[in-house]
Amino acid sequence: MINHLEGKLERLETHLSSIFGAGEISSMPDTPPDDPDPPVSAPNHLGLDPLDDLDIEDFLDRQEPVSASIPSESVVCSVRVESGVGLHQEKPPCFYIPRCISNTGAGCFSVLTNEGLDWISQRADSSHLDHLRGSVASEPQLSSLLPPRKLFCPFPRAELLKQLLHDYMEYFNLTLPVFTQADVDALFAGNYTDPQVHGPGQWASLHVILAVAYMLPSTTGRPDHQTSALFMKGALQAINEILLAPPDLWACKSTLVMAVLFLSLSAAHPCSSLIAIAVQICNQLDLGNSEALRCSVEERQSRDLLFWMVCAMDNEISYRFGVPPAQKEDIVGEALHISSPSSAYSVPIRNDSDTFNLFHPTAELVQIRSQIVRQLYLASAVNKPFDQLLALTGDFDQKLQAWLRKLPRELQPGSGASPPFRKMPVFPTLLFIHYAYYDCMIAIHSLVAMREVNTAQDLLGGLSLSASPGFADNPRVLLSTSLMSKAARASLALLKYLPRDDINLGIAYHYPSVAMKTLASSIIRNPRPASEIHNLKMLHQAESYLSQTARNSTHEAIRRLSKACADCCAVAQRAIDAA
Structure with missing residues (x-):
């Protein structure tokens, strides 16, 4: 040997x-x-x-x-x-x-x-x-190790290409500003169809932009799933090159958008793999430390924004699919000093005479959500004693209510006002903020509610007030079951505002499905109270709405959501009948 x-x-x-x-x-x-x-x-x-x-x-x-x-x-x-x-x-x-x-x-x-x-x-x-x-000075050529790039679908002609890029920038990039207009112009300039002209990150960016654009509302009103899938296949073909080549911003941007596209399809494994690559490239490029670079203010803000979006998407994927975050530390709060990237975050208030920017509240809500994931739902946090769990629940509830009070009253979730959901481009941003707020409420209070605590008397009978130092500071933890159910019902009430395009609809699919499962599990645990009858009625109303919408829609996400709602209704109905 x-x-x-x-x-x-x-x-x-x-x-x-x-x-x-x-x-x-x-x-x-x-x-x-x-x-x-x-x-x-x-x-x-x-x-x-x-x-x-x-x-x-x-x-x-x-x-x-x-x-x-x-x-x-x-x-x-x-x-x-x-x-x-x-x-x-x-x-x-x-x-x-x-x-x-x-x-x-x-x-x-x-x-x-x-x-x-x-x-x-x-x-x-x-x-x-x-x-x-x-x-x-020269970029290494990977052709000796990898097969030549294939073009699975011909690029669209000039007029259609112009419309697709316009749809991408107006409907998708406005609320998730990964690429700038200058990026898109540079990508699609000259002989952009020649694979030899572009590096792997640029080649992937070309394809993923078109893959997203074909999934958005077009002049015909119907997304082209087949063509989108072919361009997505071309983008994924460049992943091996991206892993071998030196890291660059194009590779980071393209993998982030690919992860978002798979998130809209609820595909857990591709999501977690792609976001891990994006986080790896972020760390290699040191995007989280842009202050140390000698660059313009615009370039520094662009790098900071890209870094924040990658970390935010990493935490979202971690929470949805139960995988550990790829980024080791909770650093999404660093976006609080970044200026708003687009007008999509400016919401009209006070009869359209003024506006309120939603970017920093969005970043703060993502930070709270990240802390909830890391302190309540990671494997290292699931075995906390009940008194610590109660203290964390109260602390996160206070943080969420403090965040809520920073919003104008007409934009606050649950305020009773009618938010401008139908106004574009405000619609996706504001709707997702409302959905994320209710989802955070469910995540915070469900762990206490699942301990078979249905009323304040149950909690007081099984726990000394001195067991948790934070208990007296926020008595709302005594109402975790009712607060969780209330948030789930409010989330289902937003079904009529569901997006009509595939990508935003696929991303929003998570929130009503969590609300349905929350109400169904609450009914199963304790089917006798009158409040659970109200929850079952809410589920039946959601099922009726979704089944009718699914018959008139070509979107797969609506059909999956309708089937999930029907299953929740059936299980909850059997529990009440048995009681």
């Missing part, structure tokens, strides 16, 4: 010598113990030697001999890591060096950068690295 390993190390030394021209590199076992800079770096964070994680023989056998002048096609190499051991997916195999090996901080960096070459020059003769520096 030792001879086998020594043979591998000799082959590795020979290969490195051919790359850097450094002559003989001393064998690792012969390195003096007091050498401050050994040729092979220290073990990784798992306590294993990095060489144990790699099939070096297979790696070397697949490489071409490298001459003194390295062509761009051979810059990128592929390293196979044994499953379950070694480097995580945030270490892309594009001659990337993990910082846990280089001891230079978090993340990773490419040897095809000045930073990487400086790091190598500390471990080899820098005079032999001049031939590599010419490769730094």
Whole structure:
């Protein structure tokens, strides 16, 4: 076994010598113990030697001999890591060096950068690295490793393309401003249909913009699902290239929009995978630390906004599908200093004589929702003692009510006023804020309600008031069951305002479905009170409305929502009949 390993190390030394021209590199076992800079770096964070994680023989056998002048096609190499051991997916195999090996901080960096070459020059003769520096300015070509790009659907002609891009910017990008108008103009300028003109992030951006545009209301009033799916297939084809290529903003933007599109389809696995890639690229580009960059105010705000949208979508996907957030820390609150990105967040109030900007309230609500996920629903938080759960419930309820009081009364959820849901572009933004508020109320109070606490007397009989320090500060936790049911009924009351396009409808699908399941579970737990009869009546009204809407709609989300409502009604009705 030792001879086998020594043979591998000799082959590795020979290969490195051919790359850097450094002559003989001393064998690792012969390195003096007091050498401050050994040729092979220290073990990784798992306590294993990095060489144990790699099939070096297979790696070397697949490489071409490298001459003194390295062509761009051979810059990128592929390293196979044994499953379950070694480097995580945030270490892309594009001659990337993990910082846990280089001891230079978090993340990773490419040897095809000045930073990487400086790091190598500390471990080899820098005079032999001049031939590599010419490769730094050129982007590595991935064609030698990946199949050529395919065009699954021809690009639309000029007139239709103009209409599609207009629909994308007006209906989708207005409320989720991932791309700027300058981005779109640059993408679709010149010979944009040539795959060789674009990097992988740009190629994915081209396709995902058209995939979304074909799902939006068009001149015919019907989305083109088939064409959208073909463009989405073209965008997904670029994912392997994005993982291998150096990170850029185009790759981050395209993967974020792809995650949103799959979110509208309630596809958990693609959502979580794509948002993890977007978070990884965000961290590699250091988007959360734009203050340290020398750039214009507009560029800094654009980077901050993109970072916030990625983190917000990461938390939303985490909550909906029960997966851990890809971002390690709760940092979505950093968006509170970003200026409003578009007019979609300006809502008319006081008889249209004034406006109120909803962007910062939206960011604050996303921050509260993120904290709810991390402190109540992650695996590390599910076994909290009941007194701590009660204190957290009271604390989050207070935060949510404080947030509510910051809104003008006519825009507050549950105020009894008639919000301007039908006014565009206000409609999606304001509607999702109302839905998210009720969903937060359900998430906060459901854990207490599920402890078989149906009235304040039940809670007082099983818990000493001194058991929870925060209990007396917010007595509303005694009413968790009724507050949860009230929020669910209010969420169902918004069914008549459901969006009419596939993407917004698919994203909104989550909220009424949670409300239905909440009312049905409340009835099942305690079917006797008169309030549960009212909840069942609300479910039947929602079922009647959705079944009628589903018959007149081509949207799959409406049909799925109607079936889910019918199932909830049937289960709740059987529980009441049995009682």
